[in-house]
Structures are given as structure tokens and as C-alpha cells.
Amino acid sequence: MGLAKRIIPCLDVDNGRVVKGVNFVGIRDAGDPVEVAKRYNEQGADEITFLDITATHEGRDTTVHTVEQIASEVFIPLTVGGGIRTIEDIRIMLNAGADKVSINSAAVHNPDFVREASERFGAQCIVVAIDAKRVSEEGEEPRWEIFTHGGRKPTGIDAVAWAKKMADYGAGEILLTSMDRDGTKNGFDLGVTRAISDAVPVPVIASGGVGNLQHLVDGVKAGRADAVLAASIFHFGEHSVPQAKQFMQDQGVEVRL
Amino acid sequence: MSDNRIAVIDYGMGNLHSVASALEHVGPNAEVVITSDAEVIKAADRVIFPGVGAIRDCMAEIRRLNFDQLMPEVIASGKPVLGICVGMQALMNRSAENGGVDCIGQLDGEVKFFGNELRGTDGELLKVPHMGWNQVVQTSDHPLWKGIEDGSRFYFVHSYYVSAANPKEVVGRCDYGLPFDVALSHNNLFAVQFHPEKSHTSGLQLLKNFVEWDGKA
Numbered sequence: 368m369g370l371a372k373r374i375i376p377c378l379d380v381d382n383g384r385v386v387k388g389v390n391f392v393g394i395r396d397a398g399d400p401v402e403v404a405k406r407y408n409e410q411g412a413d414e415i416t417f418l419d420i421t422a423t424h425e426g427r428d429t430t431v432h433t434v435e436q437i438a439s440e441v442f443i444p445l446t447v448g449g450g451i452r453t454i455e456d457i458r459i460m461l462n463a464g465a466d467k468v469s470i471n472s473a474a475v476h477n478p479d480f481v482r483e484a485s486e487r488f489g490a491q492c493i494v495v496a497i498d499a500k501r502v503s504e505e506g507e508e509p510r511w512e513i514f515t516h517g518g519r520k521p522t523g524i525d526a527v528a529w530a531k532k533m534a535d536y537g538a539g540e541i542l543l544t545s546m547d548r549d550g551t552k553n554g555f556d557l558g559v560t561r562a563i564s565d566a567v568p569v570p571v572i573a574s575g576g577v578g579n580l581q582h583l584v585d586g587v588k589a590g591r592a593d594a595v596l597a598a599s600i601f602h603f604g605e606h607s608v609p610q611a612k613q614f615m616q617d618q619g620v621e622v623r624l
Numbered sequence: 625m626s627d628n629r630i631a632v633i634d635y636g637m638g639n640l641h642s643v644a645s646a647l648e649h650v651g652p653n654a655e656v657v658i659t660s661d662a663e664v665i666k667a668a669d670r671v672i673f674p675g676v677g678a679i680r681d682c683m684a685e686i687r688r689l690n691f692d693q694l695m696p697e698v699i700a701s702g703k704p705v706l707g708i709c710v711g712m713q714a715l716m717n718r719s720a721e722n723g724g725v726d727c728i729g730q731l732d733g734e735v736k737f738f739g740n741e742l743r744g745t746d747g748e749l750l751k752v753p754h755m756g757w758n759q760v761v762q763t764s765d766h767p768l769w770k771g772i773e774d775g776s777r778f779y780f781v782h783s784y785y786v787s788a789a790n791p792k793e794v795v796g797r798c799d800y801g802l803p804f805d806v807a808l809s810h811n812n813l814f815a816v817q818f819h820p821e822k823s824h825t826s827g828l829q830l831l832k833n834f835v836e837w838d839g840k841a
Binding site (some may be wrong): 369370411413438443489492569 | 638639641642645646649676677678740744745749750751752753754755756757758759777779781782783799800819821822823824827828
């Protein structure tokens with residue numbers, strides 16, 4: 368008996384629609400974000416993460432409205448990420464009903480933004496998203512670096528050191544995505560998940576690569592993640608949240624059923 | 625005008641819309657207002673005292689708005705009052721956060737830090753904040769537990785925990801490396817460490833019970 372490991376369905380939202388790139392080719396439409404969020408809420412998801420990948424300003428207004436709608440109907444924690452760059456961006460999302468915001472590139476460009484945000488709104492609502500990519504060769508001591516711009520731009524920053532720094536600066540949680548695994552369905556990068564989870568005092572959400580339910584168990588057991596995030600296995604009906612939870616419980620993982 | 629007006633006290637710390645929309649969801653006939661107006665709060669039929677963030681900032685705003693005077697008055701009036709998260713902590717005597725901060729003192733006890741060496745049953749180091757869904761043991765019956773199974777999970781996010789001085793006031797406990805008090809009751813006052821507005825069906829049931837509660841334990 369104790370704290371349950373969390374299952375977090377993730378909604379990648381572009382111009383008001385849930386989308387998911389499959390194996391980096393093409394974008395599949397997965398529906399209206401409010402309907403999708405309600406469905407996961409009814410299924411017993413522990414939280415919902417909403418990542419706004421909309422590029423335009425007009426689209427951003429749609430996002431705020433969508434977050435408001437979700438928050439008024441879904442009574443579990445809601446994290447909103449994507450394009451959070453200023454204190455004002457955070458304020459708008461929290462006021463729209465988000466419980467946490469996820470900061471990614473803006474933290475890399477200006478780490479003090481995380482400190483400022485945490486002091487202003489409290490560490491409990493500041494998630495730092497880390498996109499990590501393995502940079503070591505086969506046979507070398509494994510090493511991962513932070514990438515920005517959807518995994519295209521290297522920064523030269525060591526991922527484990529960065530995660531520690533972000534926790535130090537006031538991140539209440541780390542959302543770790545493996546850019547090597549994202550979209551592959553080959554499972555989490557357990558090496559970087561374990562390395563970061565062991566290195567930071569705050570909870571770590573594993574993300575990127577979930578293709579089956581065993582991957583979720585592996586993320587928690589071998590990767591020592593506190594929560595696991597997945598998108599496509601849930602969006603397209605391959606698995607439901609209750610199935611995932613039952614499977615995890617059968618493998619000895621404590622979950623909220 | 626509704627005969628069930630619920631004031632959600634706003635002292636500028638955090639987003640209160642979640643609490644308000646959850647109350648509207650479970651109490652369609654209730655009138656929910658987010659307010660920092662003392663007269664509106666005093667005139668309400670029920671009061672929610674929420675809070676997020678650091679206790680020093682919360683107490684500074686509470687004092688600036690004279691809510692440290694208002695809360696004892698509101699509680700003494702006998703109307704149902706629900707403290708949530710840092711709202712609960714602010715109702716205790718004192719918190720160890722931010723180097724030690726005196727609080728409102730409507731419930732006897734202290735707020736303590738989980739620490740950096742918190743360990744689970746297998747000796748593993750536990751993450752702080754305590755974030756996520758944990759089981760709440762109902763240590764005594766209470767109208768606000770109606771329809772909620774003992775041991776149900778609620779959503780928590782906090783690094784400091786309440787240690788009540790009076791065991792009679794404890795109605796719910798939880799365990800995270802150590803046992804601690806997560807629901808306190810004193811007459812018409814109920815206070816919880818978890819977030820009922822984020823705790824799905826169990827949380828909504830607790831809020832529904834509060835909306836219908838006559839304030840008698």
C-alpha cells in the first residue's frame with residue numbers, strides 16, 4: 368500500500384485536434400481534445416497531459432479555450448505544455464484551468480525562467496520537459512544530451528546534469544522524452560530514465576516509445592519512473608487505460624484501479 | 625438567489641477555478657463565488673479555504689487581507705468550512721516551511737517537512753513532493769466520508785505534512801515513508817491535505833457531501 372504509479376495519456380494537439388505522428392511519417396487525427404480527455408477521465412487515467420504543437424498565434428487562443436473546456440469537465444490533474452515561454456503564458460494556462468505547465472525550450476534558453484516560475488507559482492505546478500537523445504556510441508559509457516526543436520537541435524548539455532539542475536531550480540517534476548524512441552513503439556529508453564530518476568529528488572515521468580503494456584511496466588520497474596506517459600497505444604484503441612492498469616497490477620506495480 | 629451559497633476564498637494564491645467548477649458539478653443548485661470580500665464570505669452558507677504554494681507567501685497574503693482574523697470568526701459561526709491542501713496547513717498552529725511560519729491556529733498541530741531521506745518499505749528513497757494518488761484510511765466515521773470506500777485513493781501534491789496534536793480531530797490518515805494526518809475534523813470545520821477537486825469520483829463525492837453537509841460531525 369502506498370503511492371500509485373501514474374498512467375498519463377498525452378494529447379498532442381494541433382489547431383484544436385488531437386494528432387499523433389506515427390513513426391515520424393504522417394499525422395493521424397485522433398479526435399476532439401475535449402472528447403478525448405473526457406474519455407480518458409472516465410477510463411480512470413491518473414492525469415492528462417496536453418501538449419500544444421500549434422505554431423500560430425490564432426491557434427494558441429483555441430488552445431486556451433480547449434484547456435478551459437477540459438478543466439471544467441475533467442476532475443483529475445491537467446498538465447499543459449508547448450510554447451510556454453513567459454510568466455504570462457503560465458498565468459494564462461493556470462487561469463484556464465491547468466494544474467501544471469510544462470516548460471521545455473524556454474528552460475534551455477533561460478534556466479532562470481524555471482526558478483522565477485517556481486517561486487511565483489510554486490514547484491508543484493512547474494514541470495520541466497526534457498528531450499534527450501543518446502550521444503554515446505555502442506560500447507561507450509552511455510551519455511545523453513538535451514535536444515530542442517523536436518529533437519533536431521543539439522545543445523551539448525548533458526541530460527542527467529540538466530535534470531538535476533532543473534530540480535534544483537524548482538522544477539516539481541521532470542517529463543523525460545527519449546527522442547530516439549519517440550514514435551518508434553520500441554519502448555522507453557530505460558537507461559536514461561533510470562539515470563535521471565536516480566539522480567533527481569522529484570518525480571520523473573517517462574515518455575517516448577510505448578508500443579505495448581509491458582513497456583509501461585518496464586518504465587516503472589527498470590526505469591524507476593514515477594509515472595508513464597503514452598499516446599498512440601490509447602488513442603487508436605489498441606489498449607484502454609483500465610487494461611493497462613490491470614496489466615501493471617498483475618506485474619506487481621501499484622496502480623489506482 | 626440560491627439558498628446554498630458557497631464562497632471559495634481567494635487570497636491570490638493559485639487557480640481556484642478547478643475547485644469552483646468541481647463544486648458546480650456536484651451541486652447544480654449551489655451558487656459558487658470566488659471571492660476575497662469578507663462580507664460575501666461571512667454571508668455565505670459554506671466556505672472553502674484553499675491554497676497552493678509556499679506557506680510564507682500564503683500567510684503574508686492571508687494577513688494582508690485580515691483573513692487570519694476572519695477565519696476564526698467564520699469557523700465560530702458554525703457554517704461548514706472546508707480547508708484544502710495549503711488551506712489546511714494554514715489552519716494549523718505553525719509550519720516548518722520557509723524557516724518556520726506561524727499560522728492561523730484553528731487546528732492544533734504542526735506542519736513538518738517530509739525530509740530528504742524519506743524511505744519506502746523496501747528502503748528505496750522516496751520522491752518529494754509526495755505527488756500522485758495515495759490511499760486514505762478513514763480513522764473515524766464522518767458525514768464527509770459518506771459513499772467513499774475506506775482506503776480510496778486521492779490526489780496529493782505536497783512536500784510538507786500535517787501532524788495533528790489532538791488525535792480526536794484526525795479522521796483520515798495516509799502513509800508515505802511515514803504515517804501522517806490528511807483529514808481533520810473539528811465541529812463544522814473539515815480540512816484535507818489532498819485535492820478533492822482533482823481526485824475524480826472519490827473527490828467529487830467528498831465535495832458533494834460537503835455541499836450537502838449540515839456542519840455537524
